Amino acid sequence: MFGIIRPCRHRLSSRLHAAWLAHLCGLCLALRDEHGQFARVVTNYDGLIISALVEAQTPRAEARRDAGPCPLRAMRGISVAHGGGAQLAAAVSLVLASAKMSDHIDDRDGAFGRKPIAAAARRVATRWAEQGGRTGARVGFDTSVITQAVDRQAEIERAVRLGDSALLATEPAELATAAAFAQTAVIAGRPGNAAPLAEAGRLFGRAAHLLDAVEDRVADEAAGAWNPLLITGTGLDEARRLCEDAVLGVELALREAEFADGALVHALLVHELRQAVRRSFGHDGLQGLQGLQGLHSHQQPPPGWIGPGPLPQQQPYPQQVPLPGHRPPPGAPGSGGEPPKPPKNPKRQGPKDGDGNWCWTPKFAIPAKKRNLVFGCAVASYMCCSCQFCCRDPYPGPWSGKQHEAWGCDCDCCDCCSCCDCSC
Numbered sequence: 049m050f051g052i053i054r055p056c057r058h059r060l061s062s063r064l065h066a067a068w069l070a071h072l073c074g075l076c077l078a079l080r081d082e083h084g085q086f087a088r089v090v091t092n093y094d095g096l097i098i099s100a101l102v103e104a105q106t107p108r109a110e111a112r113r114d115a116g117p118c119p120l121r122a123m124r125g126i127s128v129a130h131g132g133g134a135q136l137a138a139a140v141s142l143v144l145a146s147a148k149m150s151d152h153i154d155d156r157d158g159a160f161g162r163k164p165i166a167a168a169a170r171r172v173a174t175r176w177a178e179q180g181g182r183t184g185a186r187v188g189f190d191t192s193v194i195t196q197a198v199d200r201q202a203e204i205e206r207a208v209r210l211g212d213s214a215l216l217a218t219e220p221a222e223l224a225t226a227a228a229f230a231q232t233a234v235i236a237g238r239p240g241n242a243a244p245l246a247e248a249g250r251l252f253g254r255a256a257h258l259l260d261a262v263e264d265r266v267a268d269e270a271a272g273a274w275n276p277l278l279i280t281g282t283g284l285d286e287a288r289r290l291c292e293d294a295v296l297g298v299e300l301a302l303r304e305a306e307f308a309d310g311a312l313v314h315a316l317l318v319h320e321l322r323q324a325v326r327r328s329f330g331h332d333g334l335q336g337l338q339g340l341q342g343l344h345s346h347q348q349p350p351p352g353w354i355g356p357g358p359l360p361q362q363q364p365y366p367q368q369v370p371l372p373g374h375r376p377p378p379g380a381p382g383s384g385g386e387p388p389k390p391p392k393n394p395k396r397q398g399p400k401d402g403d404g405n406w407c408w409t410p411k412f413a414i415p416a417k418k419r420n421l422v423f424g425c426a427v428a429s430y431m432c433c434s435c436q437f438c439c440r441d442p443y444p445g446p447w448s449g450k451q452h453e454a455w456g457c458d459c460d461c462c463d464c465c466s467c468c469d470c471s472c
Contacts, residue, residue: 113128
C-alpha cells in the first residue's frame with residue numbers, strides 16, 4: 049500500500065490532508081467498482097498522484113462524489129475523487145502491480161519460489177494487466193506504454209556494466225511515468241500541460257527508481273539481487289545528487305503547467321518527494337553505507353599507530369608514568385587499589401517512549417509484553433488512529449510488544465511544517 053510518497057497528516061494542512069484522503073479512497077473505490085474487492089490490494093500512495101494531477105487541472109466539483117462509511121475512515125463518509133482521474137490511477141496501479149508481481153515470480157523471491165504459489169500469482173498478474181488495459185482504454189490511455197517499458201527493464205539490466213551511469217537503468221521507469229503524467233493533461237482538457245507534466249513524470253520516475261534502489265541496497269547485496277547502484281558502482285553521494293536534481297526538475301516543470309488548484313500536487317511532488325529523499329538517505333541510506341563498508345563505529349586510531357594494518361587492541365586506560373609525588377586515582381593502572389565495582393542490580397534500560405504525546409500508549413515493557421490476536425488488533429487500531437506508526441519512533445509492536453522503527457514520515461506532532469496551501 050505504500051510508495052515513496054508517504055505524507056503524514058501532521059505535515060499537511062487539514063484541507064490538503066482531506067484532499068489527499070479523497071484521492072486515496074477514490075482510487076480504492078475505483079478499483080473495487082470496476083474489478084472487484086481483491087483489486088483493492090493494489091491501492092498505493094504514489095498511484096493517487098495521477099488522480100490528484102487530473103483534479104488539480106479541473107474544477108473540483110466535477111470530480112467528486114459522496115462515499116459511504118469505511119472502517120479505515122472510522123466509519124465516516126466523505127467526498128472522494130472519481131471519474132477519469134481515478135480510472136487512470138486505477139489502470140496505472142493495476143499494470144504496475146502486475147509488472148512487480150511478475151518480476152518477483154521471475155526472480156523466485158520468497159514464497160514465489162514455490163511452483164503452486166508462482167502459478168497462482170502468474171494468473172493474478174495476467175488478470176491485473178488485462179484489467180488495467182481495459183480501464184486505461186476507457187480514458188484513452190494505452191497501457192502498453194507501461195508494459196513495454198517494463199519489458200525493456202530486463203534487457204537494460206543485462207546491458208548495464210560497472211562504471212555506467214545509474215540513469216541508464218532508470219530509463220524505463222522514466223518513460224512509463226512520463227506517459228501517465230502527460231495523459232492527465234489530456235483527460236483534464238489542458239493539452240498545453242502535457243509537455244511539462246511529461247517532464248515532471250520522467251523525473252519523478254527517476255527519483256522513485258533510485259530511492260527504491262537505495263532502500264534495497266543492503267538486502268540486494270546480501271541476496272545477490274540486481275541493484276542499479278551496486279552494478280554501476282554508484283555511491284550514495286552521487287545517488288543523492290541525482291535524486292535532488294530530479295526533485296528540483298520536478299518543481300521547475302510544475303511551474304510551467306497551469307493548474308486550477310495546484311496546492312496538493314505541489315505538496316506531494318515537491319515537499320513530500322524532497323522528504324522521501326531525506327528519509328532514504330538520512331536513515332536507510334546511512335545504514336546501507338555502514339552495512340556495505342563495515343563502518344560499525346567511528347573509532348580513532350590510538351597514539352603511536354602509524355598503519356597500515358589492523359588497529360591494535362586499545363587499553364581501557366592509557367598507560368602513563370606517574371609523576372613524583374603523584375598518586376594515581378583508585379582503579380587506575382599502578383594505583384594498587386581495586387577497580388570500582390559496578391552498582392548492584394543496575395536498572396534495566398528500555399527504549400525511550402519519547403517526549404511526544406500523552407496518548408502514546410501502550411508503553412514499552414521489559415520483557416516485551418505479548419498480546420493475543422483480538423487484543424492486538426484493538427491496540428493496533430488505536431495506534432493507527434493516534435498516528436503512532438509514523439510519528440512514534442520507536443513504537444512497540446501491537447502483538448509482539450517489541451521495538452520497531454517508525455514508518456518514516458519524520459514529522460513532529462507538535463510542530464507542523466509549513467507545507468500548507470501555498471505554492472512556494
